[in-house]
Amino acid sequence: MNKIFEVPLYAYDRSPDQDAPAPVRHKVAVIGAGPVGLAAAIDLAQQGIEVVVLDDNDKVSFGSRAICFAKRPLEILDRLGCGQPMVDKGVQWNLGKVFFDDRQVYDFNLLPEEGHARPAFINLQQYYFEEYMVNRVRELQEQGAPIEIRGRNKVEAIGTHPDHVKLEVETPEGSYTLEADWLIACDGAGSPTRRMLGKDFVGRVFEDNFLIADVIMDADFPTERWFWFDPPFNKGQSALLHKQPDGVWRIDLQLGWDIDKEREKRPENVIPRLKAMLGEDVQFELEWVSIYTFQCRRMEQFRHGRVIFAGDAAHQVSPFGARGANSGLQDTDNLIWKLRLVMEGKAPESLLDSYDMERVHGADENILNSSRSTDFITPKSEMSRILRDAVLDLSEHHEFARPLVNSGRLSVPCTYDGSPLNSADALDGPARTRPGSPCPDAPLGDEFLLPKLADKFTLLTIDADAPDLIEEDGVEVTRLALSVKDDATLALKERYLGDNESGVYLIRPDQHVAARRPSFDEPQIRAAIRRATGKE
Amino acid sequence: MDDLILTPNIDGADDFYAELLANHEGLDKADSDVLNARLVLVLANHIGNRAILTQALAAAALKKEV
């Protein structure tokens, strides 16, 4: 049977652009049909902006790669119309165990907060993730949305101009030229776009290798995240076991620095390692094996004129903490509404510089977290190993040491503190909903808050009056009128009001708070809208 | 009787741990050992309370009765 990642999902098909007498101009071109390029394209098309996606391949991600998807990206996918199939197929988990040497030192429960539509995490193979996004593209196409994916279209050269970009595209039938008003480069960690533009990608390489294997087995290991430090079956190194759908299990085995990658990857060398870990009697089949050296690095700037970088092309993290694809989706979530306003002439081009500022901040937070995890898993010196082992020993006996154990701080969205788009906080409310924060979900009877926020700006009023529609210099803001009574669990009150009787929130299209105050004040809200769209 | 705190008590535990490692960076093992010894004495003086220090010594030795 063919695996999903072996079947062409967007096969090459000759485009009329290839026979046009002069290069055809598109609104937006996206390079790369990975998770991030697909998210960018769906977001644009859904809002009526014409987009063409070019990918040098015609299939989803080879092997699984990403498996852990966090709540915030699932909420973004809900807005993009493809969150449900992911959650339906994905494995939900909250429990984990930590092992040190030959024993379990403790177990944990993530205890996700109640009152959110989406779980804290799901595990899902990256190929399913991409497949469901491609399905969403097909659905949009059937509805007539202006979106196209061109498989086996490899971008070979880029010309940048003040008001457009020009691309040389190689296909199985020769090359052609295409133009676009804007280019979003989502061409992965090895980004050819970055190279062609001569931009740096600096950071740290971790001197270590990890064998990543997906195995299919019929085993009764529970749906938990198990992490081993220095286990008997992989002395001096670490290991991870985590469940995916279809009886597929992710196994990470740390191998150290001085190894022969090609040799270690051969099944005759991989299988004995896995048997030592899983037990001699466990029957399994290898689905995919790869060896990685991890890096943490980013571009200095994500925007270069009409070329905007997103996802792994802009920043790369080690996978401990599942921050790669998860943060890439937050990039396009941040970018697309800004690009749309700029393209529609409703905001100055400088609004796009806030994408750079906010997402560089996000990337730095992710790089910091995943570097720390990597340093804990692979101590850099004898003393850091002694301290690390002391933390693990103590964690078995004393709860205080457990927060210091770091096998990956799982992805959470960042708050854009200090962003020029934020207005000064005028509500003495909960810290988690201060300007710059991603809106936390809250239950509303049988429904939830986040799906009620549109692709546009929203004015959320809780027990406060305000006009139903405000238009400020071309930017529309629609009101969502709620009352604390709409949520009997009082989560809405606790998350958005605290001790206040009422509150008014200006919420950006990416569901981050731009401004908040106790009641509606027209001049102040209008100023906040201008500020949030780069006009103040 | 005073009790040693053995539940999480450091705000920003990851920041603290990173700072601890950063202070050891670039030191050889012998110098790192000396730094740790000084750190123990500085922290012990800050705690001051003899009963707590005795409990802390037992906790560090992973004694069951603590």
Ligand SMILES: Cc1cc2nc3c(=O)[nH]c(=O)nc-3n(C[C@H](O)[C@H](O)[C@H](O)COP(=O)(O)OP(=O)(O)OC[C@H]3O[C@@H](n4cnc5c(N)ncnc54)[C@H](O)[C@@H]3O)c2cc1C
């Ligand atoms: C072992 C491992 C585990 C991981 N686990 C997680 C996890 O649990 N959670 C998580 O969030 N992330 C995880 N990641 C990271 C995640 O896989 C990446 O962050 C994610 O794939 C990045 O998506 P992207 O769309 O930016 O780039 P990619 O997925 O790399 O896609 C880039 C696309 O660009 C195309 N392309 C490249 N050059 C050209 C060209 N010249 N012309 C046309 N097309 C081109 C490629 O064919 C490809 O389709 C993991 C990664 C690894 C390796």
